[in-house]
Amino acid sequence: MVSKEEKKKLRKDFNQKLRGKLKETYERFCDEHGIKRVARCFSLIMKEVEEQLKNHPFLETLEDREQSWRARRGGMLEWLVQKHISDWVSQTLGLRCAKFTKGSLRKNYDRVKEQVQVRIGDKGVVPDVDLVVFQEEPFRVLAVLSVKKKFRERIAQVAYWTVK
Incomplete structure (x- = not known):
């Protein structure tokens, strides 16, 4: 043991x-x-x-x-x-790709979060984002990626966002 x-x-x-x-x-x-x-x-x-x-x-x-x-x-x-x-x-x-975490994005986290939020009524909801591709000058998010190994996870995520 x-x-x-x-x-x-x-x-x-x-x-x-x-x-x-x-x-x-x-x-x-x-x-x-x-x-x-x-x-x-x-x-x-x-x-x-x-x-x-x-x-x-x-x-x-x-x-x-x-x-x-x-x-x-x-x-x-x-x-x-x-x-x-x-x-x-x-x-x-000449772009950047980073995990969608405060540790990975540091000073850019709030800027990225603001751009990936989905507005539902008066609430901002952040989708299941694993990675973001962005340019720094001028700052803008160009792609968000959600990496799923299992097809079941992907289906559940698509169904959720389709209903919303």
């Missing part, structure tokens, strides 16, 4: 290795397939990273390893999409 403190250390180590392997594998696939074609390889990238980490000690501490991977796959996909779009829009268009 592993102590809570040891499990916490193992989780931290696992997450660091996951981020490192994901970045390393993405960059290798970019070199092999080119930036334009790498998006077609996201599933392969995620499978390769899972394979590389399948014997990590942290996974031994979990009751349901598969559920843990399901949760992480969404984050992996979001990172891959953000990295890919960010690289492409910055290199080709």
